[in-house]
Amino acid sequence: MLKGLCRFTGVVALVCSTFSSALRADNSTQVYTGTLGKTPIVLEVNPDTGDGRYFYQKYRKDLVLSGTKEGEMLVLEEGDETQPHPSMRLQPTPDGWSGEWTSAEGKVLKVELQQAKLAPVPADTLPYLVQLHDKWPYEYLRLLGLKLKQGQTENFMGYTLQWWSEPQSKIQLFEVVSGYSGQARERINQQLMARLWRGVTGYFECANDYTATNYDQLSQPMWMTTSVMSTVISTDSYCGGSLSDQDNEALNFDAKTGNALTLEDVLWVGQGKPLHFERNYYQDDSSQAWSDYRTEEWTPWLLAQLLRLYPNEMTAKPETEDNDCRYNSEDPWSYPGWYFTEKGIKLAPSYMHSAAACRNTGWSVLPYSVVKQHPGGIALQLP
Incomplete structure (x- = not known):
């Protein structure tokens, strides 16, 4: 089950003859990899407006960009208007952008960006990560290189659970390692691990250098029988603005098949099917x-x-x-x-x-x- 996750741990490679074609995050934004000074970054931007974001590969935290066009040049402002902030001035190149980043204090660094190209994923990669690779390359590149750390083993209602955590974000969740059929257990675990990685993504999206933020997440198994299973993920977060947020998300499964259950799968008070x-x-x-x-x-x-x-x-x-x-x-x-x-x-x-x-x-x-x-x-x- 974890082979796909274990393989999702390599160093980001930017040039390879086997890489896929250039990737777009959606119809309006493009994803680039390159360097700011000597530091590797990943940038996602709408080339028509300059709105976007980027992260340093070392830190993975989003830095929000707002932009304008000056002819073909992109002028990108980092952060908000409440304080001095860095900016980028980028000219298009045949395969990306080239220009300069200027800090609020006037320090200037060279920026070189190329359209992101990703190596094909191994056949046994977690389906959630395959989806990111194919549709959301910015998020895929953010997670690339992270490893899960094995935690404690727990017995819950007669089922053995293996806990895993991502050390930098401290997001954790478990896999079911005994009980249920092999196929059902694999489907359940794929969805649990997808939710773990979603939590890691949420942590890095929330964190930024301009506001004191926090993102704490707690996962708890709630009910496990031969028929159904539930776990709850509780998140307390403050990602800027005037209010913090508390959210409880439940994952519910048909333990016979491993498929996710909606409320209508369990309870229906309407007409028809x-x-x-x-x-x-x-x-x-x-x-x-x-x-x-x-x-x-x-x-x-x-x-x-x-x-x-x-x-x-x-x-x-x-x-x-x-x-x-x-x-x-x-x-x-x-x-x-x-x-x-x-x-x-x-x-x-x-x-x-x-x-x-x-x-x-x-x-x-x-x-x-x-x-x-x-x-x-x-x-x-x-x-």
Whole structure:
């Protein structure tokens, strides 16, 4: 399972006859590798506007760029307008850009950039990393060279878990090393390791040299049986701006197949065949039918169930006006987080960053006796 990860540890090579063609991150931005002075960097930029970002390979942290065009020249300003900052002036070359970087103090360094070209990935590379290689080369290059460190082994509900961490970011998650069929375990572990690397990417995207930031992430297995599995990843972060953020993301799996489960796979209260819709982390995918179901059928039904099961909690008056969670309104329950527990499905209401504390409900469990009356699209053995 980890061979693909172990191979994802080489030094970034910039020139090789076997490399693929030049890469574009999407339709508007291009990715370049090269040097600032003598230091290797990776830069992603919209050549029409100059907006973009770059990182030093040694540190991997994003440095945001805003730009203008002066004829063919790109003038890139680093950081924000609250303080003096470095800038780049770049002229196009046949395979990239060439120019100068000037610090806020006036120090000048040469910049040489070529369009990024990546070596093909080995056949056993983690699918998530293959996706980055093919579609998001900037993020692939950011992770290239990082290694996971093996941590403790844990027994949880009769299953053996092996923990792994990335030392620089301290992001960690586990693999399942015993229990479940080999195929199901491989699929589960691929998704767990993808989430670990997503956390590493989030750490480096959050960090910058102009604002004091923090990005702390804690992963915890919640429930594991022969039928289903849940783990929760909790993230506390401050990446600039006026507010910090708290987020809990659950990963839920069908333990028989290893496939990820959506709420509609487990519980369906609509008409017709249950929908199956998964949001894509790197794309703003949407489904109108799914959104309509959530707002028109799911939310009114769930609100009625919670008011019946937890009337005091749902209608509790706030201590202060600023802490008015309004659990008895529909908005928090249209797109809740969820995971399996011993007694039922734990639902976490969704709130904006400013009301993140309202997400922490210890009581909002939908009992399996209710869930089983409204089976979802996949047959599951629930308690």
